[in-house]
Amino acid sequence: MLYAQTTPADKRRLFRERLATGELLRFPGAFNPLSARLIEQKGFEGVYISGAVLSADLGLPDIGLTTLTEVAGRAKQIARMTELPAIVDADTGFGEPMNVARTVQEMEDAGLAGLHIEDQVNPKRCGHLDGKQVVDEQTALQRIRAAVDARRDANFLVMARTDIAAVDGLDAAVDRAKALVDAGADAIFPEAMRSLAEFEAVRKAVDVPLLANMTEFGKSDLFSVDQLRDVGMNLVIWPVSLLRLAMGAAVRGLDELEASGTLTGKLDEMQHRADLYELIDYEGYNRFDTGIFNFTVAR
Ligand SMILES: C[C@](O)(C(=O)O)[C@H](CC(=O)O)C(=O)O
Numbered sequence: 132m133l134y135a136q137t138t139p140a141d142k143r144r145l146f147r148e149r150l151a152t153g154e155l156l157r158f159p160g161a162f163n164p165l166s167a168r169l170i171e172q173k174g175f176e177g178v179y180i181s182g183a184v185l186s187a188d189l190g191l192p193d194i195g196l197t198t199l200t201e202v203a204g205r206a207k208q209i210a211r212m213t214e215l216p217a218i219v220d221a222d223t224g225f226g227e228p229m230n231v232a233r234t235v236q237e238m239e240d241a242g243l244a245g246l247h248i249e250d251q252v253n254p255k256r257c258g259h260l261d262g263k264q265v266v267d268e269q270t271a272l273q274r275i276r277a278a279v280d281a282r283r284d285a286n287f288l289v290m291a292r293t294d295i296a297a298v299d300g301l302d303a304a305v306d307r308a309k310a311l312v313d314a315g316a317d318a319i320f321p322e323a324m325r326s327l328a329e330f331e332a333v334r335k336a337v338d339v340p341l342l343a344n345m346t347e348f349g350k351s352d353l354f355s356v357d358q359l360r361d362v363g364m365n366l367v368i369w370p371v372s373l374l375r376l377a378m379g380a381a382v383r384g385l386d387e388l389e390a391s392g393t394l395t396g397k398l399d400e401m402q403h404r405a406d407l408y409e410l411i412d413y414e415g416y417n418r419f420d421t422g423i424f425n426f427t428v429a430r
């Protein structure tokens with residue numbers, strides 16, 4: 132009933148313990164609090180909260196228009212619905228290093244297990260689009276130092292994302308990854324890697340956990356969990372995939388409704404009312420008040 136039983140501090144501790152094993156942890160992106168529950172129910176290890184999804188959800192492009200308050204608020208709503216650790220995309224940190232520091236504390240308070248801060252120039256853009264710009268190394272490191280110094284829970288994961296590969300090449304990405312680790316980053320997100328060999332090159336350069344971004348229609352081929360495990364990745368995200376799947380289904384459903392005037396033919400593709408109620412633990416509320424779940428749902 133209501134929110135997760137695991138406290139944010141415990142989620143962070145358990146997440147750190149799991150990461151320390153070196154295994155590959157799978158974090159599909161939740162597009163709302165309910166889908167975070169689904170990710171947990173299906174047996175994944177964590178939940179990713181995507182900036183691209185949060186902005187798209189508001190009907191906005193992913194160019195740094197969302198505010199810290201909006202992102203932290205939505206991330207909190209998502210994180211509290213699952214026992215799993217949730218990592219949030221904090222874009223460029225919402226400002227200067229002092230703002231990055233505040234972002235970290237807000238995300239801790241919102242119950243997140245960690246965040247990533249990227250080295251793009253603001254206004255940022257999707258890491259898989261052309262025309263990105265990155266900040267100089269000094270600025271990138273300042274952001275990470277500010278983030279690390281600001282956290283109050285040592286288990287809160289500060290991940291540094293670097294977008295430099297698409298701008299200055301793989302060697303620059305390897306150099307920057309090393310510098311970001313020296314500045315205190317707990318993990319590295321090398322963005323827009325084009326091949327497994329590129330992931331491997333970053334793997335050889337640093338010892339901290341590495342994240343692979345399997346976003347569709349981008350610059351990376353869509354590698355499988357097994358392939359990413361083989362090259363030593365520790366986290367994998369499918370940041371926008373559930374939103375893309377849901378929106379794809381919505382498009383097809385609306386087309387059918389518009390054409391035929393009924394959705395009878397789409398019932399098999401819908402989440403059944405009974406499954407929805409199970410996911411939100413409708414019955415659990417009955418333990419509080421026996422009048423709440425006193426009906427049956429026909430399958
Ligand atoms: C991971 C990412 O930062 C996100 O916001 O989810 C995006 C995903 C996308 O736009 O496909 C990214 O920049 O890769």
Ligand SMILES: [Mg+2]
Binds near residue numbers: 181193
């Ligand atoms: Mg993003």
